[in-house]
Amino acid sequence: MQLKAFVLLALLPAAYAHFSLDFPTSIGFDDDTEGQYPCGGINFGNRAVVNDFPINGAPIALTSTHPENTWFFRAARLDDPENWFTLSPAIDQLGNGRFCAGNIRGPAGWEGVDGVLQVVANAPDGFLFQCAAVKFVGGDAISPSDESACRNDTKVTAGYVSDSLILDATTTQLNGVGPSQTGINGGSLTPNAAVRRDGALAVVGGIIGALGFFFA
Secondary structure, X not given: OHHHHHHXXXXXXXXXXXXXXXXXXXXXXXXXXXXXXXXXXXOOOOOOOEEEEEOXXXXXXXXXXXXXXXXXXXXXXXXXXXXXXXXXXXXXXXXXXXXXXXXXXXXXOOOOXXXXXXXXEEEOOEEEEEEEEEEEEOOOOOOHHHOOOOOOOOOOEEEEEXXXXXXXXXXXXXXXXXXXXXXXXXXXXOOOXXXXXXXXXXXXXXXXXXXXXXXX
């Protein structure tokens, strides 16, 4: 009985986690507050660990416990936390596990800028947030093959979708052009039209419009 209880307790963190930002190093993680804008309940200005992020590109490695997520990658200057710059088209992930977007470029002209990388997941249980403290640098891109955390589990596939995110301290809105997207094998994914409110944060979501799949 004690062994069984130990095994169940050991499985609890994995069972209840939403997603983890594995690379670059996250400023922190709290599963209970991961739904809080802008950084999952962690201080936006936390600079305990600062990652160099080449504007020519770097991988972003994630692990999700959800069967589907839509990822948004954004950046803000440390001194301008409400002016977010979109780094990539939205990416829809099918299958839980590890996923890596291999070459996310920094904003042009931001070399030397202290900033924050924000990862937003539109997940079945709502919008989730994690951030990394970064310094945008010049030089060569970081190759995905040089970063051990950058890998895709065999059951994970992903691709660009035409979602756009309007997000600030009071409103999060996900806009698109259609009711569903074409699945990997030609099927249709059920749209997520959930609406929730966390304090002052209003969230309206929908998964729509496939543009083509990759990272399979």
